[in-house]
Amino acid sequence: MSTAARARTGSARPPGRFLALLGPAMVAGVAYLDPGNVASNATAGARFGYLLVWVVLLANATAWLVQYLSAKLGLGTGRSLPGILGERLRRPLARRLFWAQAELVAMATDIAEVLGGAIALQLLFGLPLVVGGALTGVVSMVLLVLHNRRGSRSFEAVVVGLLVVIAVGFCAGIVAAPLDGAEAVGGLVPRFEGTGSVLLAASIVGATVMPHAIYAHSALARDRFGLVAPDQRRRVLLATRVDVTVALAVAGTVNVVILLLSAATLRGVDGTDTLPGAYRAIGDALGPVVATLFAVGLLASGLASTSVGAYAGAEIMAGLLQRRIPLLLRRVITLVPALVILLLGVDPTFALVLSQVALSFGIPFALVPLVWLTAQRRVLGESANRWWTTALAALAAMLLIGLNVALLALTIAG
Known part of the structure; x- marks a missing residue:
């Protein structure tokens, strides 16, 4: 039975044990743990040392709310966010323009993930970047x-296994890193130091609150559960909140650790x-074992995130253009821009950071429709947002858009 058919007839499968509901x-x-991060x-x-710790924490807190809303939309409608937007954007030109920006965001995501995997393979095995x-x-x-x-269950199991490798690889060095506790606490105070710090803040936000993750989570929930029956929805939503909390706690911790490790060992x-x-x-500061684990974490990050990114890109095309191409063919096509960047000799780390800035500018196009749809009772019925949830999500959207405007202004002025 197709996903669409499951959505019309009810839940894809009756919810089972609570732990079995976790995974999407x-x-x-x-x-949130891709090479761009x-x-x-x-x-x-x-x-900038510990200056932007507050940005990482704020971005991850925002991501919790965003990912929960995305999953709730998939559970309550049996459809993905791109699929719903594809139906509601009646004019072909509007639908194609929306698809074009979403597709560019997906391509920026893919560039970051492939570049990260290539860098990791070069560090571990000396492979040329293009081959990696x-x-x-x-x-x-x-x-x-x-x-x-x-x-989806087998796919989830492999990705979660890679997630464990990522966490171990990136967190191993913090045990031996000489952290400055006072400066780390000072990093919780919101502030910037020039255009460069704003650019990196936008990059961190773009790498954390990622548009393709917003599109993907609604589809992942749909693929796992279909349209959840109203009498089961409360239980599944509770499991989803736990699922999102665990996932973002892991991602947020690892992201903070990466910044702290860099501030302690790389500054200057x-x-x-x-x-x-x-x-x-x-490697020089903490030894070759820690450096190798860092590279292994980077490799696992690239492999896992590029697969999820390709899945999201296929959903964007299917939902907004209402056309599907084979997923593997799409994977080949979207691999080309990253390989071209590597062939041209562009600094891959610089390309990674810029790709995350591009993601930051794509956030409002995914976030604003998500907030609006999840607030509508005619869309989600009793599962629609409470007013305070909508208010918090709207505030997050305004802050993210404001950060992008500030970034543009400072970049032009600089």
């Missing part, structure tokens, strides 16, 4: 085949605003 948020949460947080720590990028794409295809043939060291430079500096 873990997959979506990989988006690593590059943004490592660069922020190396250049191609191998990252091939492995992501294998994971997508697993999703197509074995279903030449060349540490790139991932290869950070890898070498971590």
Whole structure:
């Protein structure tokens, strides 16, 4: 039975044990630990020390609310956010323009993830960046085949396993890092230091509250549960809140650790605003084992996140253009821009950070419709947002849009 048919007839499967309801948020949460996050947080720590700790925490708190709303939309409608928007945007031109910006965001995401995998393979095995990028794409295809043939549960299990590798790889060094507790606490005070810190703040936000994760989570919930019957919805929504909390707690902790580790070991060291430079500096400061674990975490990050990104991109196309192309063919097509960047010799870490800024500008296009739809009783019935939930989500959207406007103004002025 197709997903659409399941949505019309009710839940895809009766909800089982509580723990068995967990999983979709873990997959979506990989988006918050992709190589773009690593590059943004490592660069922020190396250049500005503990200054932007507050941005990481605020972005992750915002991401919790956003991902919960996305999952709730999928559970309450049996459809994804792109699918609903594709139906509501009646004019073909409006639908195509919305798809174009969403597609560009998905491509920016894919560039970051493939570049991260390529850098990790070069650090671990000395492979040329282009070869590493191609191998990252091939492995992501294998994971997508697993999703197509074995279903969402097997895909979730593999991605969660990679998530564990990511967490261990990036957190190992914090045990030996010489943290400055007073400065770390000072990093909780919201402030900036020039245009460069605003640029990195936007990059961190774009890497954390990722548009493709907003699109993907509603689809992941739909694929797992279909349209959840009203009498089961409260229980599934409770499980979803737990799922999102665990996923974002893991992602937020790892992101803060990356920034703290960089602030403690990379600040003031030449060349540490790139991932290869950070890898070498971590090795010099904390030893080759910690540096190797860092590179392994980066590799797992690239492999897991590029698979989720390809899944989100396919959903964006299917929902907004109401057309599907084979997922593996799409994977090949979207791999090309990243390989071109590598062939042209563009600094991959710089490209990673800029890709996250591009994601930041795509956030309002995903977030504003999500907030509006989840506030509508005619869309979600009794599961529609309470007024305070809508108010908090609207405030988050305004803050994110304001950060983007400030970034644009400071960049032009600079």
